[in-house]
Amino acid sequence: MIVVTDASPSASSLQPAFTGTPVVPGVAYGPAVLARGEVSAEAVAAFGDGGFADAEAALAAYDAAATAVSGGFSAKAERASGAAAEVLTASAGLATDRGLRGAVRKNLRAGSPLLEAVEHAVEQFAGVFTQMGGLMAERVTDLRDIERRLVARLVGEAEPGVPTPEAPSILLAEDLAPADTAGLDPAVVLALVTERGGPTSHTAIIARQLGIPCVVGTADVLTVEPGTMLLVDGTSGGVTVDVDPEVAGALVAADAEDREALAQWTGPGATSDGFRVKILANVADGQSARSSATGPVEGVGLFRTELCFLNRTEEPTVDEQAEIYAEVLQAFHDDRYVVVRTLDAGSDKPVAFATMPGEENPALGVRGLRLSFSNPSLLERQLDAIAAAAESTGTETWVMAPMVATVAEAREFSAAVRGRGLKSGVMVEVPSAALMAHQMLEEVDFLSIGTNDLTQYTMAADRMATDLAHLTDPWQPAVLQLVAITAEAGRQADKPVGVCGEAAADPLLACVLVGMGITSLSMAAAAAKPVGARLASITHDTCLEAAEAALAAVDPASARAAALAVLGG
Incomplete structure (x- = not known):
């Protein structure tokens, strides 16, 4: 949240004409440009x-x-x-x-x-x-x-896409496809506002990686006339029309000053009174690992191995996999560690050599660890490759399984990982895993909460249903309660519990998570500095107070507001 003088209103104190779900913080002011990418x-x-x-x-x-x-x-x-x-x-x-x-x-x-x-x-x-x-x-x-x-x-026409603004502008769209979002230039697209989408949609995830203030699920925003001056607040989700230019300029300047201060943060992660919190990166391959390794992160909290194989029709050999994994591990061999997630194939990430075709409901079907139930050698070969990569690079390597639902699954997976000399963990994405976190930690060395799926499964709400975007908000009290249960289990067992979902990239929510007892936060590398700087500005006691306030709320908006009241601007 931006800080302004007493004489100036904050962006969130203005009366917005439209309100959506905030996903990337920041304040932007400029003319509206509408994206309508249809063939003539x-x-x-x-x-x-x-x-x-x-x-x-x-x-x-x-x-x-x-x-x-x-x-x-x-x-x-x-x-x-x-x-x-x-x-x-x-x-x-x-x-x-x-x-x-x-x-x-x-x-x-x-x-x-x-x-x-x-x-x-x-x-x-x-x-x-x-x-x-x-x-x-x-x-x-x-x-x-x-x-x-x-x-x-x-x-015979050029492929449709977003317009290239002649001047820095606010881009409005019904929704953006990945190709369009990935191609946005932050120098000319000051903020992104969509009518559709939720906080974990592709648009939101890529906008966060690019650092563009973003609000999604904003009903009727396409009724705005092109050229209308808009003030977008990516913290509150408000879009305000025709703000006084001087007021808007002051708000944007204050936000820019705050961002500049955030950019100076160099780590390591800790509150102002020295309470340590590991700030980690999410990576997909060697290139993203090497890029992330230059930033102020202490390692990788989520290496999405399946993303290396989305275009492969046949399973790579153990040696081929080991070479791919070693690229990521090598980038963090300097006393940092990497958490490798085994194949999270299935649902929206079909891998030809692993996933089952023709499932009626893949999101609730055979995905993640469940693939090994009928094909155990697939997991065995991947673990062999991870172990080989760890040995060749000397990098400390932790391994976790996705979509774990029972203690028995955690026990069997942990035995296979520990048998190869590596630390074992499981992801908490299924509500049953959160509710059984104490027993899970009797079997594994750590837990990592995937807030994207945990939110979806807890709220029984499609991540892409715009009408249900309020349910897929990680600030939902039911989701926060499950996170708190899991974190408390880690505290009692004296074992690490991290968050590697998109919630970790929200500086405000990150403070709440730390107050609950989360020990590490893994995110897109671009979010590391804003999150780390925010934590460095407050005490651990303040995080505890913010967590207590958020957990007492009855809806996402009041949870945000309660946390913000404690944490300040």
């Missing part, structure tokens, strides 16, 4: 049925377009890192998905013209994804973006 109706009309000789000729045109779209995503993924590279790689795979192609082919052979065949195939898959709910429903935005890009390629 004129080009579609001129294309007609395409004039193809037969269904096979039309399918060949589709294949060429799909290959081009996929290649565009892959090229962007190579230039990106972290979460941006992750979702772009996933979209590249979805663009050439065999199931989608099969649906297009079926429609063509039934007599549909090409554009109609594509539209109906996408509608079919979008319906399936929506019915599945959970993380699969999150892919509907990506699927719609792919459809627009395919159609543009077919009719």
Whole structure:
């Protein structure tokens, strides 16, 4: 939250015209620019049925377009890192998905013209994804973006995307696909406001990585006329129209001063009275690890191994995996440590050689550790590769399993990890794991809370359902209670309990988590300085008080407000 003089109002004290869910803090002021990325109706009309000789000729045109779209995503993924590279790689795979192609082919052979065949195939898959709910429903935005890009390629237009503002502006959109969000330039996009999406959507995650103030789930914001001057507060979620320019300028200047102060933080993580909290990075591959290692982090709290293999059709050998893992471990061999998560494949992250096709509800199905139930050698080979990488680099290596629901699962996994000389842990994403945290810690060395999934499963709310964005907020009291239970179990067992979900990147919530007893916070590297600096500005007793206040709240808004009242501006 920004600090201003007594004579000036704070951004949150203004009366916003629109309110959404805040996901990236910061204050921005500028003219509105609207993103409406559709293919022109004129080009579609001129294309007609395409004039193809037969269904096979039309399918060949589709294949060429799909290959081009996929290649565009892959090229962007190579230039990106972290979460941006992750979702772009996933979209590249979805663009050439065999199931989608099969649906297009079926429609063509039934007599549909090409554009109609594509539209109906996408509608079919979008319906399936929506019915599945959970993380699969999150892919509907990506699927719609792919459809627009395919159609543009077919009719001879450039692929749609966000406009490039002529001057620094506030970007408004219904939602943004990963390719669009990853390509935003913080120099000209001062803030991002979307009508759809939740705090753990792809848009929010990438905006956080880029450090762009962001508010999602903002109803009716697209009614704003282009050029309207807007003040966006990424801490409160307010979007205010036609603020006095002098007042807005003062607020933005104060926020810039605060950001500059945050940028000076060099670690290590601790409160102002010396209470230590480890600040760690989330990474996806060697490139993101090397980039993160230059920042003020004490290691990696989440290495998402499955992201290395989203485009692989066959399982890499143990030696190949070990080489990939060693790239990440090597970046932190200097007395820091890396927490490796075993394959979290399934749901919205299908890995061809691991996941099960045709599940009715993948978000609640065979994903994460559950893949090893019917294919134990998959996990055994991965653990062998992790152990080999740890030995070759000398880096302290911890290993944790995703989607653990029972104590028996934790016990069996821990035995396999410890048998290879590594520290064992499990992720707390399923509410049962939080409720059984005391017993879990009798079997493992540490716990790591994945707040994205824990929130979704606790609240029974699809992460991408805009109407339910208030439920997928990590400030939900029920979620905070489960985090507190887990942290207390760690305190009693004298074992570390970290948070590696997006909640750790929220400087305000980070203070609350520390007050609950969380011992480490892992996040996108860009969030490390704001979080670390915020913790360094307050005492541990203040964190305890903020946690108590938030836990007493009955809804996310009052939890935020209660914590803010304790922690100050």
